[in-house]
Amino acid sequence: MTSAxxxxxxxxxxxxxxxxxxxxxxxxxxxxxxxxxxxGQTGVLSERRGSYPxxxxxxxxxxxxxxxxxxxxxxxxxxxxxxxxHASRLLRGIVPQASLYLLxxxxxxxxxxxxxxxGMWDFDIFLFDRLTNGNSLxxxxxxxxxxxxxxxxxxxxxxxxxxFLVMVQEDxxxxxxxxxxxxxxxVTQAMHCYLREPKLANFLTPSDIMLGLLAAAAHDxxxxxxxxxxxxxxxxxxxxLYQNVSVLENHHWRSTIGMLRESRLLAxxxxxxxxxxxxxxGSLILATDINRQNEFLIxxxxxxxxQDLRLEDAQDRHFMLQIALKCADICNPCRLWDLSKxxxxxxxxxxxxxxxxxQKFELEVSPLCNQQKDTIPSIQIGxxxxxxxxxFERWAQFTGDTPLSxxxxxxxxxxxxxxxxxLHKQHSSTRSNDHSGQVTGxxxxxxNKEETP
Numbered sequence: 001m002t003s004a005x006x007x008x009x010x011x012x013x014x015x016x017x018x019x020x021x022x023x024x025x026x027x028x029x030x031x032x033x034x035x036x037x038x039x040g041q042t043g044v045l046s047e048r049r050g051s052y053p054x055x056x057x058x059x060x061x062x063x064x065x066x067x068x069x070x071x072x073x074x075x076x077x078x079x080x081x082x083x084x085x086h087a088s089r090l091l092r093g094i095v096p097q098a099s100l101y102l103l104x105x106x107x108x109x110x111x112x113x114x115x116x117x118x119g120m121w122d123f124d125i126f127l128f129d130r131l132t133n134g135n136s137l138x139x140x141x142x143x144x145x146x147x148x149x150x151x152x153x154x155x156x157x158x159x160x161x162x163x164f165l166v167m168v169q170e171d172x173x174x175x176x177x178x179x180x181x182x183x184x185x186x187v188t189q190a191m192h193c194y195l196r197e198p199k200l201a202n203f204l205t206p207s208d209i210m211l212g213l214l215a216a217a218a219h220d221x222x223x224x225x226x227x228x229x230x231x232x233x234x235x236x237x238x239x240x241l242y243q244n245v246s247v248l249e250n251h252h253w254r255s256t257i258g259m260l261r262e263s264r265l266l267a268x269x270x271x272x273x274x275x276x277x278x279x280x281x282g283s284l285i286l287a288t289d290i291n292r293q294n295e296f297l298i299x300x301x302x303x304x305x306x307q308d309l310r311l312e313d314a315q316d317r318h319f320m321l322q323i324a325l326k327c328a329d330i331c332n333p334c335r336l337w338d339l340s341k342x343x344x345x346x347x348x349x350x351x352x353x354x355x356x357x358x359q360k361f362e363l364e365v366s367p368l369c370n371q372q373k374d375t376i377p378s379i380q381i382g383x384x385x386x387x388x389x390x391x392f393e394r395w396a397q398f399t400g401d402t403p404l405s406x407x408x409x410x411x412x413x414x415x416x417x418x419x420x421x422x423l424h425k426q427h428s429s430t431r432s433n434d435h436s437g438q439v440t441g442x443x444x445x446x447x448n449k450e451e452t453p
Contacts, residue, residue: 044278046258047251107131115143119193121407122336125186136185137169138162141217144192148213153206155268164263171222171255177349179223184216186343190328191216197399200320203311211277212321215284216328218256223248226354229366246289253282280318287322288329293387296326300394309398320398327395333380333388333415334408340415348376377423384416 111131117123118140129136142162145151151158172181191212195201224231228247231239242250257278260266266274287296300323303309303316310316332343348368355369368374392412396405 044257044275044282045254046261047254107133111139115140118143118147118189119196121193121404123189124339125182125189126339126342129182129185134174134181135169137172137181137188137217138165140185140188141165141213144188144213145210148206148209150206150210150213154210154266156265160263160265164259164265165217167259167263168218168221168256171259172220173223173225176223176225177353178343178347179220179225179350183343184218184220187219187325187328187331188213188216190331191324193404194324194328197402197404199399199402200311200317200324203317205317207277208317208321211280211284212324214256215281215321215325218259218281219252219285219288219325219329220248221252221259222255223252225350226357227366230354230358230363233363246286246291249286249289253285256281256285283318284322284325287326290387293326293391296323297390297394300398304394304397323391323395323398327391330383330388330391331408333384334392334412336411337415337418340411344376344380344419348374348379351379375423375426377419377426380419381416381423384412384419388412 111128114123114128114131125136128140132139142158142165145156145161150156151161168184169181172179172184174180195204195209195212228239228244230236231247232244236247238251239247241247260274260278266277269277286292299319303319309320311320332340332347334340335343351366351369351374352371355365355371357363358365358369368379389412392405392408396402396409399405
């Protein structure tokens, strides 16, 4: 890669981290906060639900709490307070009545119709989320587990499966413009499309499919809406816990393990099977760390150039599942323009919120988080050029230029051209305003000279 690509890779690495009742009900879950980490029989450390200090921007922006806040020490104290505040919110003794509701029959029919086309690349996850009354992740996963025969193969209890999926969905923060349950559902739908690519599908086992879908659904669970550098410079407890390495990805993985154990979804399976599932989930989720982009690209390029991928081999299949999840995680620029543009605006809004927060507390503003300097078109063009294009071009090489891969690359090129056009218009508008200001200034100076006796 060029030096420019290395810059964008490092920059995006800082930014891009951290009951069978589908279509009918969403039930509240009784959950307990306690010790943040639990060691299970398998030896894998997990985190209990609610252990993450949710960063509530409304609370941070409320200066009446303790006067004006302008020091790192006060930010750290406020974040520490929020950790216990968030945990206390999850100490529910009863199921909230407001969380049980039925959907209108018209919406049910439209949602069912959309599920019949869940393998189409133009699937509108925003519409689907509205039709399912904010339960797109739960509804989608229940459907996909049934479609892929995973419920029968693993003898899963539907009530327990639904309970686990609700736990996952609830642990995404709807306050986040981008890293929320809708993003998780979008990534899961993309993963489903990739799992159906013939080059991969012909070799996948039920275990591979379940791992891919679970990892996609939970890959950003409990994301706080800020990136790893923010957690490090505010001395967040998770940054210390994971020694500043893949902090958010480790947390997403350990939180997922905690929910699997709490729900007992896989409790009926042999110990060695659940241990393997937990470890492979970690390997998949940790692969989404954008700082490891070069590592995976170099390895994929080597396999493709040497033509030595053997998908009969479990290790090679797992590697391609990692690549598929990485593609699904950043596939927004490859969607239809209307969908892609919404995701671009959402992720930039999340960046800008972090930048505003950093400015408020006199912290160094992270790259791409300064709304005055970093425009949406410029951010997206750089992201597409140095992150998305290299990965999806290799993915297309692996799949053999299937209709899906060609469709994604075509969308990517068209969307990039539209962002370039918007960027050009912004530059033209800026130059025009600057010129107008200069003309006005010159006229005022001339007028002043004429009035001087």
